[in-house]
Amino acid sequence: MNDAEVLTEESENKIVKLPLLAALVALVGLGDAIYLTIHHYSGEQVPCGLTGGCEMVLNSQYAEIAGIPLSIFGAAAYFIAFSLAILAAFGNRLMWRLFGIQTALMAVYSVYLIYLQAFVISNSQVPFAERFCQFCLLSALTTLTLFMTALISRFWRS
Amino acid sequence: MSNKNKGNINLPLVIIGLVLIVAVVGGLWAYNQSKKPVKGTAGIAGNNNTNSGSKETPTRPVQTPAYTSVLGAQPPNMLGSPNASVTVEEFADFQCPTCGLKHPMMKEIISTYGSRIKFIFRDFPLQIPAHDKAYDAAVAAEAAGLQGSNKFWEMQNMLFTNQQIWTANPDYRKVWEDYASKIGLDVERFKNDMAGLNAKARVDADLARGRALNVNSTPSIYVNGILIPFEQMNIDAMRQIIDAELAKAKNNSQPTPNAPSNPAPAEPKK
Numbered sequence: 139m140n141d142a143e144v145l146t147e148e149s150e151n152k153i154v155k156l157p158l159l160a161a162l163v164a165l166v167g168l169g170d171a172i173y174l175t176i177h178h179y180s181g182e183q184v185p186c187g188l189t190g191g192c193e194m195v196l197n198s199q200y201a202e203i204a205g206i207p208l209s210i211f212g213a214a215a216y217f218i219a220f221s222l223a224i225l226a227a228f229g230n231r232l233m234w235r236l237f238g239i240q241t242a243l244m245a246v247y248s249v250y251l252i253y254l255q256a257f258v259i260s261n262s263q264v265p266f267a268e269r270f271c272q273f274c275l276l277s278a279l280t281t282l283t284l285f286m287t288a289l290i291s292r293f294w295r296s
Numbered sequence: 297m298s299n300k301n302k303g304n305i306n307l308p309l310v311i312i313g314l315v316l317i318v319a320v321v322g323g324l325w326a327y328n329q330s331k332k333p334v335k336g337t338a339g340i341a342g343n344n345n346t347n348s349g350s351k352e353t354p355t356r357p358v359q360t361p362a363y364t365s366v367l368g369a370q371p372p373n374m375l376g377s378p379n380a381s382v383t384v385e386e387f388a389d390f391q392c393p394t395c396g397l398k399h400p401m402m403k404e405i406i407s408t409y410g411s412r413i414k415f416i417f418r419d420f421p422l423q424i425p426a427h428d429k430a431y432d433a434a435v436a437a438e439a440a441g442l443q444g445s446n447k448f449w450e451m452q453n454m455l456f457t458n459q460q461i462w463t464a465n466p467d468y469r470k471v472w473e474d475y476a477s478k479i480g481l482d483v484e485r486f487k488n489d490m491a492g493l494n495a496k497a498r499v500d501a502d503l504a505r506g507r508a509l510n511v512n513s514t515p516s517i518y519v520n521g522i523l524i525p526f527e528q529m530n531i532d533a534m535r536q537i538i539d540a541e542l543a544k545a546k547n548n549s550q551p552t553p554n555a556p557s558n559p560a561p562a563e564p565k566k
Contacts, residue, residue: 165315168315168319172319172322172323172326173326175323176323176326176327176330177330179327180327180330186510186512191512192512194422194423194424194512197422197424197426197513198424198425198426199425199426213319217315217316217319220312220315221312221315224308224311224312225308225312227308228307228308230308259424259425265507268507
């Protein structure tokens with residue numbers, strides 16, 4: 139706590155750049171998750187030019203937890219990450235630590251979701267490159283980027 | 297901390313609050329927007345808002361037909377006339393409930409238009425856990441087709457109309473063998489063909505064509521290469537679209553051949 143306050147004083151009145159970047163990345167993830175949520179409820183097809191596996195992945199049994207689309211959890215997680223990053227950007231060191239913990243958990247879950255797309259949802263008849271959903275990959279990318287910003291800030295300074 | 301940051305603490309909270317509001321309101325707005333065209337475009341045709349003044353349905357924006365050099369099973373499962381100016385190509389999955397629901401509509405279209413259209417049915421079993429029997433079902437239909445092309449259509453009809461029965465039955469292959477004997481197949485040969493490579497190769501060829509066209513859900517219906525949006529997959533909208541295509545072909549007096557041009561990236565192997 140003491141430590142946190144010292145750092146707060148240091149960065150007072152100047153916005154910390156790395157958390158600000160993280161906040162922007164979290165917004166991208168939030169937009170992606172909201173987009174997928176809308177498509178989940180409107181039942182419309184998502185354009186799937188890059189990867190081809192969208193419909194398969196988004197309609198799979200892993201796309202929902204207890205009837206709630208995964209993208210809603212994603213949107214909530216990105217919103218929390220965004221809030222923590224913004225608070226950190228204005229100097230709240232504790233929030234930045236929470237951000238680190240949260241994005242670490244998100245990164246682990248993202249890796250699991252990529253594994254599901256690569257090896258579980260499709261069977262061996264689907265070419266490897268066509269097993270993925272690009273919007274899910276974008277989400278994995280934003281999550282991993284968020285985690286990287288947390289890692290960089292942790293090891294850069296100390 | 298409390299009095300020093302008093303001025304600062306509000307701004308981040310304001311930003312967070314704004315983002316929350318924008319996310320919720322924007323999300324709901326976009327959801328409503330995505331719903332609107334479903335209601336709006338279903339059946340409106342004939343208002344000449346395009347400067348061309350042709351008989352094109354304005355509900356279908358000008359689209360480049362989807363073409364691929366991946367031909368699918370040869371010869372395709374086809375009804376109607378091979379020389380018709382309008383090609384209706386359906387990619388379907390025998391285990392997909394929507395495909396079962398749209399089956400009567402497709403039959404109606406086939407019987408309404410007869411030789412004025414060329415109807416092609418493509419197997420596109422989705423490879424998802426919920427559709428564990430879909431691939432085998434497509435193989436069953438193709439195996440039936442190896443005993444005469446009309447047998448394919450009889451089996452296809454059997455599979456769609458009895459979809460809920462066999463999908464719920466763990467011993468579904470037995471059920472299909474019953475269908476095979478009902479439509480007058482040589483059941484032993486049907487069983488052999490189901491295990492053999494010919495029927496599977498046809499399913500795989502259709503799958504490859506679907507993938508090359510970026511089919512990612514079933515049913516996907518193409519009229520002269522243009523994908524019909526889901527909200528227009530009803531008999532009225534489909535008839536409007538097909539009528540418009542027939543009229544267009546008549547005006548041009550030279551039927552658009554279905555020869556694949558502009559080949560999409562092909563994927564020969566899987």
